[in-house]
Amino acid sequence: MPAHAPDIRVLVADDWADYALIDSGAGEKLERVGPYHFVRPEPQALWRRRADPGLWARADAVFTGSDDEEAGRWRFSRPLPDEWPLRWGDLAFLSRPTPFRHLAFFPEHSVHWRFTEERLRARARRGGGTPEVLNLFGYTGLASLAAARAGARVTHVDASKKAIGYARANQAAANLSEAPIRWIVDDAHAFVQRELRRGRRYDGIILDPPKFGRGPDGETWRLEEGLAALLSDCGRLLHEEPGERFMIATIYAVRLSVLALAQTAREAVPHEGAWEIGEMALPHQNDERLLPTAIFARWTG
Ligand SMILES: C[S@@+](CC[C@H](N)C(=O)[O-])C[C@H]1O[C@@H](n2cnc3c(N)ncnc32)[C@H](O)[C@@H]1O
Structure with a gap:
């Protein structure tokens, strides 16, 4: 059989007002997050910077450190609040500088929040029961909140109690405290296996596994071994009946080609449907460049 070269898409998260990638280059990026400006390491930004160096120099905080996600620290040029409110569209949540160099949200994921909301709304238009969505490695909970406000019952799983605490704070900030979300501290794969044994099924599954992680009982997660x-x-956990079901897998910071992810994901879903694969990227505020952030494979059927 001849080889099939799939189309590789680039999904650009261009729907933010409260976030902007102002410039990048020389291994760093300059971003506006609400009213504040940050400089963070960005190993993919091998190109030249374009913005005025004065703009970079005026950032409110700089994260310095190696490429190792665990290392490094923030240097603030003026005191900032511990956290501040942000919005994606009308979804409110909290941003804050974390010791892991990120700002407690991943703006490139808005492309999948939108996709999730569209699938759920399309499904609601066709009628039927309340859709069930599973968000694995859910961290900030923004995907869970997007799904919940589009009418799903959501099961959000993260191994870290602290991360669940942050996600619940976002739930309150979003005014979605009444939304039907189960917050579960568990190892993602162990939870999926238990759900299979219990005979539960989901209409949508979102997973954003890290390169390395630990379950609450010390279970070790290594992406290349476990994915x-x-x-x-997860493919077996999808409902049998077709109709706006979906699965979204995203991968960061690992030497995995999008073709490798796509082929592994295709083999995992035992149902007919449409696949999209490619890279997620952030647009620069004032020029045509795109900053690649992660790879994805997503299915609907
Ligand atoms: C890459 S982040 C996910 C980011 C998320 N998509 C978001 O937008 O906020 C990884 C998350 O996985 C969690 N984690 C790591 N190992 C885990 C495991 N074995 N089971 C469940 N969650 C795990 C971490 O606590 C962390 O919150």
């Missing part, structure tokens, strides 16, 4: 089995168990 294929986790995806395939």
Whole structure:
């Protein structure tokens, strides 16, 4: 059989008012997050900077450190609040500088929040029961909140109690405290296997596994070792009946080609449907460049 070269898409998160990528280059990026400006390491930004160096110099905080996500620290040029409110469209949440160099949200994911909301709304238009969505490695909970406000019952799983605390704070900030979200501290794969044994099924599954992680009982997660089995168990956890079901897998910071992710994900979903694969990217505020952030494979059927 001849080889099939799939189309590789680039999904650009261009729907932010409260966030902007102002410039990048020389291994760093300059961003506006609400009223504040930050400089963070960006190993992909091998190109030249374009903005005025004075703009970079006036940032409110700079994260310095190696490429190792665990290392480094913030240097503030003026005191900032511990956290501040932001919005994606009308979804409110909280941003804050974390010791892991990020700002407690991942703006490139808005492309998948939108996709999730569209699938759920399309499904609601066709009628039927309340859709069930599973968000694995859910961290900030923004995907869970997007799904919940589009009418889903959401199960959000993260191994870290602290992360669940932040997600719940976002739920309150979003005024979605009454939304039907189960917050579960558990190992993602162990939870999926238990759900399969219990005979539960989901209409949508979102997973954003890290390169390395630990479950609450010390279970070790290593992406290259665990991804294929986790995806395939997620594929079995999808409902049998077609109709706006979806699965979204995203991967950061690992030497995995989008073709490798796509082929592994395709083999995991035992149903007919449409696949999209590619890269997620952030647009620069004032020029045509795109900053690549992660790879994805997503399915609907
Ligand atoms: C890459 S972040 C996910 C970011 C998320 N998509 C968001 O937008 O906020 C990884 C999350 O996985 C969690 N985690 C790591 N190992 C885990 C495991 N074995 N089971 C469940 N969650 C895990 C971490 O606590 C962290 O919150």
